[in-house]
Amino acid sequence: MMIEVADLRKTFRLHQQQGVAIPALRGIGLTVAQGECLALRGPSGSGKSTLLRSIYANYKPDSGRIANVLVLVLRDRAQRQPDQTSASIGQR
Secondary structure: EEEEEEEEEEEEEHHHHOOOEEEEEEEEEEEEOOOOOOOOOOOEEEEEEHHHHHHHOOOOEEEOOOOOOOHHHHHHHHHHHHHHHHHHHOOO
């Protein structure tokens, strides 16, 4: 499995504060190959959690591309019935 992120952009709008825009991701790009370990570092508010939430589809980016085989596998498991999922977890 591989994760590829290209030119990812995400801005949050504070609707209760006159629509103030807070850019969280500005053109982020990375590739993580199967078996590779990656650590995200940076100060609070730098976009680490926003990037991860965008990769696993909790946040919808404004633009950019995420090619992510892992999310497809997780979505497939989420759509299964509970008895199918528990049976597949213990299989090799």
